[in-house]
Amino acid sequence: MIKRTVMSIAAFSAASMMAFSVSAAEVDGPEVNWNLSVWGKERAFTSSIETIRDYVAEKTDGKFNIKIHYGEALSKSRENLDGIKLGAFQMAALCTAYHPAKNPTLSGLDLPFLPFPNLRVQSTVHEAYYQHPAVAKDMARWDAMLLMSSLLPQYEFTGVGDPPLTLEDWKGMRVRALGGIGEAMTKIGAVPTTVPAPEVYTSLERGTIEAASFPFTYAHVAYRLTDIGKWHTANMSPGANHCPVVVNIPAYEALTPEYQQLLNDAKAPAYEALYEAYEAADAKNFPLMKEKGIQAITYSDEELAKFREVGAKPVWDEWIAKMNSDGYPGTELFELIMTTSKQATN
Structure with a gap:
């Protein structure tokens, strides 16, 4: 259930403001208090929303306050979009694969094996995708405006037993793979299963599954797969969950133009914070894995091309056909992903 309890806005600690310390407001305006719903605790994934919070507070000398509520304190993670619609809070993080029927156009960013060689290309594609009128209209049904992406890194697999050195080696392998990645692995010939994240270690240890996919590298270490894994894929990049930050449209429209601009300006440092957080995790984790x-x-x-031909293309084609039949511009949206990725990579 969405928690409707009115939350008081806590004063910002000095530590949270160290990154943006100034003596006076750069943007004058009214006092505004917003609440933001997210699951889990402070981590690399939340570095973007923490940067936005600190940025707007610093620029307004504390008048624009965004209170981040961790641990599903305001809403269950799968209900954050509903909470935005109800106006229970003004901002939220969500993952579109949790409820693809609620945000069909955005399911395009959950497709497997999309050509994202790094997070900067991924963010460029996501930002271009958000600007498409069909996507904006889709989210407006929930009174939601897409602010930015939380950029989960591409997933990779950690496993036990014989390492899958070719596409054929995956056939019959029991793997933990969700959403679009699971669909792709089925096409490849693996046997996907849904295992809750806290149970993956035990499943891998007992042999219930032979490999598990998680965001690389930080989640593999966080869930201790590196304690029992014998191998990991380094560049398979089968996909990643798409998890944007959204804003309640009525709340956004109630802001002054200057405050609206601040939210937009905060995106650049927020993306940089994400890049740095994930890079720091890799710098720590790669030596550990070695x-x-x-x-x-x-x-x-050549082998990656086989993965995309067998595991990705059929899933892409099915998604495009379904979107087109449901009245959405599936072909156009998919081409937007591929074209923007190519341009950003070159």
Whole structure:
């Protein structure tokens, strides 16, 4: 249930403001108090919303306050979009794969094996996608405006047993793979299963599954897969959950133009904070994985092309056909992803 209890806005600690310390407001305006709903605790994933919070507070000398409520304190993660619609809070993080029927156009960013070589290309594609009129209209049904992406890194697999050095080696393998990644692995011949994240370690240890996909590298370490894994894929990049930050449209429209501009201006440092947080996790985790003797599997361009032809293209084609039949511009949206990615990569 969405918690409707009115939350008091706590004063910002000095530590939270160190990154943006000034002596006076750069933007004058009224006092505004917003609440933001997110699950879990402070981590790399939340570095963007924390940067936005600090940025707007600093620029207004504390008059524009965004209170982040962690741990599903305001809403269950799968109900954040409903909470935005109800106006229970003004901002929220959400993952579109949790409820694809509620945000059909955005399910395009959950497709497997999209050509995102790094997070900067991924953010460029996401931002271009958000600007498409069909996407904006889709989200407006929920009184939601897409502010930015939380940029989950591409997933990779950690596993036990014989390492899958080719596409054929995956056939019959029991893997933990969700959403679009699970669909792709089915096409490849693996046997996907849905295992809650806290149970993945035990499942891998007991042999219930032979490999598990998580955002790479921080989630593999966080869930201790590196304690029992014998190998990991290094460049398979089968996909990633799409998790945007959204804003309640009536609340946004009630802001002064200057405050609206501040939210937009905050996106650049927020994206930089995400890049840095994930890069810091990799810098720490790669040596750890090497130290543990976990074999890194790097596929050739030719082998990756096979993965996309067998595991990705059928899923892409099915998504495009369904979107078109449901009255959405599936072909146009998919081409937007591919074209923007190519342009951003070159």
